[in-house]
Structure formats: C-alpha cells, structure tokens
Amino acid sequence: MQKLVSEFAVSNGILKVVDGKPSLLSCTLLPSPVPKTLLHHAKNIQCDFNLLYHRVAMDHEFLDAILKPVVVVDPYLRSLWNIYSRIRTNQVTQDIVLGLNRSDYMLHLQEDLCNAKRQTLIHRLQSTKLAAQSDIETEDEAWNGLSIKQVEFNMIACSFCGLGQRIAPQHRIALSLHGISKDLNTRVPDCFSADRFSDALLSACRMYVEDCSRRSLVPTKVSILIVVGDNEGNIYDHRALIGCLLLKSPEVNVLYHSFNYLKTGLKLDSNFRLFVDNQEIAVVYFRTGYTPDAFPDEETWNVKYQLEQSLAIKCPCIQYMLANTKIIQAALSKPKYLSRFFQPDSASYVNILSTFVHQYTLDEEMEISDSTEIQYAVNDCLLRPDDYVLKPQREGGGNNYFGEELAQKLKSIITHSERKFYILMKRIQPYTFENYILNSSSMFEESKARKMVTEMGIFGAILAYLDTSPCLPHRVNIPFGYINCCSHCQ
Template sequence: MNHEFLYDVLKPVLAVDPYLRSLWGIYSRIRTNEITQDIVLGLNRSDYMLHVQGDLCDTKRTSLANRLQSTVVATQSDIETQDEAWDGLLIRQVEFNMIACSFCGLAQRIVPQHRISLSLHGISSDLNNRVPDCFSADRFSEALLSACRMYVEDCSRRKLITSNISILVVVVCCIFRDNQEVAVVYFRTGYTPDAFPDDETWDVKYQLERSLAIKCPCIQYMLANTKIIQAALSKPKYLSRFFNPDSSSYLNILSTFAHQYTLDEEMGISDSTEIQYVINDCLLRPDNYVLKPQREGGGNNYFGEELVQKLKSIMNHSERKLYVLMERIQPYIFENSILNSTSASGELNVKKMVAELGIFGAILACKDEIFLNEFSGHLLRSKPLESNEGGIVAGYGCLDSPFLV
C-alpha cells in the first residue's frame, strides 16, 4: 500500500471527517508497531454499467437500440457481433467495493435457477449454457482458505526465527476465540460511522487491526475504498503512479472511469476553473451528475433536485470537501420481467430496466509479493429505470443473469 499516496489524497478530508480521521488514527498507530501482519486479503467487487454516449446521433441510437433489443430473440438465432455495431456504448465503472461485498453466494446460486427457468420454457441445453457459470462463492471460500494456510505458515516461521521474548509479544497480538487462534478476521460490517457509537467500539477495532490475524479488508484497504481515492485514480496524474502511461492496461482502465470532480481546489484533484464550470453546469443540468459522500453501504447519494439543494448548502462550508461530484452514467434501457415479493400471485411485471454488472476478484499478498490475484465470478443486478439506487436488500433492484450472445 502506497502510504504517501493515501496521505496526499486523504489529508484534506481527514480535517473535516471525524469517522475517516478515526480510521486514519488507527492506521497510523498500526504502522508504528514493531510486529504487524503484512499479509493482506481482499475480496472485492468492481461494478460497471453500459453508458450510452450523449452525443449519439438519432440514426445510430436507433440502430443500437434495435440491435440490443434483438437479444430478446437470441434464443432462436445467433446475433452477429461486429465491433462497429456496438459504437456508442461505453463501459463505465460505478464504484469499487473492498469491504463486505454482497451476494457472492446468491450470484452463484441464481445461475442454475435461471437455467432451469429457460429449460422449462423449452430452451435447448446449448442455448441454456449461454447463461455463464459463476463460482463466486467457491472462489472467495478458496481465497479465505489460502489466507488461513498462509497465516499458519507465517506463525510457524515466526516461532522458528524469534527469541522467547519476541514469542511472548506475538502471543499477546494473537486473537483467540473458544481457545482457538483466529487466522482471518472478515469484516461484514464496520464501514459506516453508526458502527462505532463509542470509544469502546473504536478500541475493539484497534485491537483487531493490531492483531496478527489477517484482516479482510485491512484498515488501509478501507481508507483506499473512499470516494476521494477513486476520484483521484480517475485522473491521469494519479493513475500513472501505478500504471505505465504507455501501456494498454493504463488506457483501458482510464477509459472506464466516469468524470469525477472534487469541490475544493485544496483537494489537489480539480482546479478552480474546472470546479466552477462543473458546479455551474450541475446547477443547470443536475440530471447529468450524482453527488457522492465518503460513505459506503448505498442510499447516500444525491440526485436531481436534492443534489442541487445539497450542493448549494455546502459550497460555502468546509463540508464540501466530503463530497465528489461524478458524471452520471446514462445507462442503456431495456425491458425485462421481474418476479418479486410484491408480485401478485406470481405475476411477472414487465418494466423498463437498467443493469449493473459486478466483477468479483480475490487478492492475497504480502508486502510486494502477490500470491493470488484472480477473477472470482460476476454479479448482475437489474433495477427499474425510475430507481436511482441499485441495492438488492434495500429493495431497489433484483438479482439477474447475463445471457451471452
């Protein structure tokens, strides 16, 4: 983890955000410890949407709409896939999730359910297999197991090379539950201020972070998972610190980022001219933007008129440093059927929908050495067009499956 990069980008936010400041305080204390756990485990998900370019001519837009709509009959015939036919659609990253990534279990189970549904409607097995396999639960489980094995190997190595006094220190830093040493701490919560109501809770967080157990995610990953870090990495001057600007990887990654802006020049990401322009444009055309705070968990973003009111209320206050203004993705719209708990007698509701594709990934590393870095499955979520948020548990959207054409 690049400490200097984290500090440079987060410093202005830490001054006005008590929650992130507390996380940074724990991270700073951990860095000074003589004994630390250098093994890190990440079970992540990067979310994407198809963005329709706003300057698309009517003829091209109609052609694109007809082409994508033809996927409805993809079970009867193959669809040609010339690259030029997809001009006008861009892949845009919505966000990157590094803590408590949901639905790896259900994403794996929804595939056979949709295949069974297709079979019941007379779809052949060959076409049925166009619903791609997903082994996200298996892959994440394997990554957790690999982390446990690395922990055991690391502990054995420590006991061989340290003195008796050092061994006593190591034991103090270990976590035990029911007389069993804990190898991995997986955080299913703890990514919002509400999770830390008092000093005692913050101390529990510190004790977990200072322990030798492998954290998923570690606290530096939590700090890197903020919106301000994602905004910084969308800029060439920051992304080039981690990728060669002349490489194809650099250009491919950069092309997926929506335009993102900070609201204070002190942040070092957007200059005063850019900030003033985007604020004026946002006030005129708020539907082209989304305002994001430094929070995870969904339901925190501002859209439309709420965005305008929030923007006006924070622009003359230091609170503006807490927000990132992001180009709003204009997703491709399609029709689909939804069966949910509100459907009467199992009746299907046909609605205009948009979809969001999440790509699961697992990484296991120690300092500069990477032991595991792999694609771990996918998650497709569809939601009604009128919904700004896409959370499944919150009731905004539903689980779906891709159908490859």
C-alpha cells in the first residue's frame, strides 16, 4: 500500500531535489486528524494576522523601539535595518507591498483539563482512520480544551504554497485505497494556495503597470523575478506555483536568478525601474535571503539594497522582513502592544491574542518582559525545561533548543548580551496521533507506524499600499488553503 501511494505522490509531482536529482518529498501516508471548527477558525483569522503584520511593518516608531536592542547584537538584522534606514531616508520609491504569508499553528491541549476530557479528545484524534470513519463533529463544545496556538508567522519564502495544493488530492487517493470514501471532498478540503498566490502575484503585476501610468512611465512587457538560492532543493514547490501562474497568464515572463547572478545582471534606470536580462521587473519575489548565509559579502548586500530601492513591488519588502522576527511576535503577545494595532474590544484583538502562548525576552532593557517575569520564567524553565522552547530571533525554522539542551543554553547566555538574541516561549502541548511517513525509501520498503504531532499552516496574501493610518486601502487581503506538516515523536 505504501509503495502504491508513494508512486501516486511521485506522479503528482510531490518532489524535492536530492543530490541534483528528483526525490519524493517526505509526507504522510494519510491526512492528519484536525477538528473542522479549529481549521475554520485558523483560516478566519488569517486576514487579521495579515493586517496586523502590515500595520507593524509600517510603524517605524514601533519597529525602532522593539528592534533596537536586537540590532545591536545581530549583524544580520543590523544589515537589514541599515537598508531599511537608507530606503526610508531617501524616501521609499515603491509604495505598494505584497505579502505571501503562512501562519503556523499547533493544536494545544489545555493543561488543566480533567483526565476524562483529555482522554476523550486524545481518543477522537488518535488516528486518521478513526477520525475519517466517524461523523463530522461541528459543535464547538465537543472540542473544548483544544485550541490553536501560533508557532510562528512566516512572511518570506513560505514553503509548500505550490505543493500544498497537491497534497489534498494525494490524501484522498490514499484514503480511497484504504477503503475510506465517505464525504472525502468534505473531510479532506481543497487547498488553493498555489492558485491564490499566483493570483496575488498577477494582481501585483497589474498594480505595477497602473503605478507606472500614474508616474507617466510606459512599462514594457513586465516580468516577475524570483530570487532563489544557488543550491535550491525546493524547486518543485516553486515550479508548482509558477505553473499555476503561467496557466492563468501565459504572457507573463518569469525569471529565476540568485543574488550571485544579480551582482552583474541587474540594472536600475533613472526612474529606478528594475531590469534583469533586459526584462522590466514588476515584482521581486524572494525565496531566499532569510538567513545570514544568503549574504556572504557586502556585494550581495548591495544587490539586496538595489532591489529594495527599485520601483518593482517586493515580496516581501524590507519592512516586512524586519517585522517577521521573534521579538516582534513576543511583543504582540502582550496586550499593551497588540492594542496599538487593534482595539481591545474588537473580535480581531481577542482572536489574535488567544493564539499566543506566553513569551519572554531575557533582558529587561527590551521592554517586553519585566525583571519579575524574566526571573520567574528562567527559574521555572530550569526546573521544567520540557515545558519551554528557546528560539532565536530570526524566522526560517530550526535552531531551537528543547529539554536539557535548552537548560544548558539558557545557563550559558543569561548573564551575557547574547541573551538578547533569544525568546523563551512556553511550549505548546499538542496531541499525538498515529501515521506513516512516505519518502524515497517507502517505494521499496514499508515504514512503521509512528506517533506524530501536526503543525497546521494557513496561507494568506495581502497586497496593500504603504500607509500608517488605521483605514488602509487594500486591494487584496485574503485567507486560503492550509497544509499540515508532521513531526514524529521520539
């Protein structure tokens, strides 16, 4: 069965690059069991998160106050800030911004649940087969004690927007092969991430042309530039997205280039229009640049500056990248900061705040956690390290500390300036369920059932004007699609 489903996955293009060759992308044999009400809740608040981070990114005073202590100790963020400052000083050339975002959640079991209720919830969600064979439970009360908690909000190079759209049909095939066919289209809802991301990119191209007309410029045939790493392993995800785009609008030209190529391959004209390979670029879509190793030298940073300086619409713009840090997430988890962007009596404020776990900075100077909170969190973490996770400021996944490794790292940094580089978060307590991992090996041998936890990513797009006023004129702000990523438990 696993071999057959793996072959379907390959035929559906669920692939990655390994050693220069296509290989099956690791995915689950069956879809993850998730309560319908919680999936819908996560999708319904995506527009609020899109708008929240847009407002944060456009609030210079807030960015300056929150990021200043981190910029001092982090050379990568300092370089981003320097570009932002130069662009801001010289006045922003392009006032349209595009965000292709993904908000990641885990489903959290309330810690003070009575044992009977906890066991009932765990039983309902312990396997996909059991969930798929039971009736859809739409009553909110049935899932009391289970809530969505945000892991992170991603604003650059959101992975699997392309391949995510192919996973739902893949999982329907797998369930059918297992003899489960009841209400499959309802039980495994469609994901439209590739379609909607491509719609947003095309809308940005049209807005670029309109913007040029307002400036009395006559654009040539416009193109989309996708900036990728030199050794990109996730190229099939890119291809799935751009394939959707070209089917919708075959006249749009798409260029793939690395920062390294752009050192000599880009040109700005006197109006700051961007040209690459003699093609006018309407949108620059970054699929790299979220870690320091993407910028090995000053020449690469200069390429980044020129792209940000250009008239092309950036996805994401430099302000979005600065907003997409853990310290900003930690600040927004505090009512006093979140209320700067949403009224405390609004549904948006309540819904956003409910998704955050407790988060602590490790330095009082950062003005997010006071000395009492920090002391409590550090002491509690050293006593119960399994209840916390230590995360570096940057997005992009990985580099987190757990358990005893966390405790040792915390002890080593707490008296040094390096502590400003980290955020201490209460650990989300997800339920576990049984599933199987498909990968290149599963085409030749059966994998064993594993206990897993699921992480649910909700995609959304925002296309907006630079504006600090509360009444922002949006052209696009939509939620759509989802993807479940699983990790097996040790």
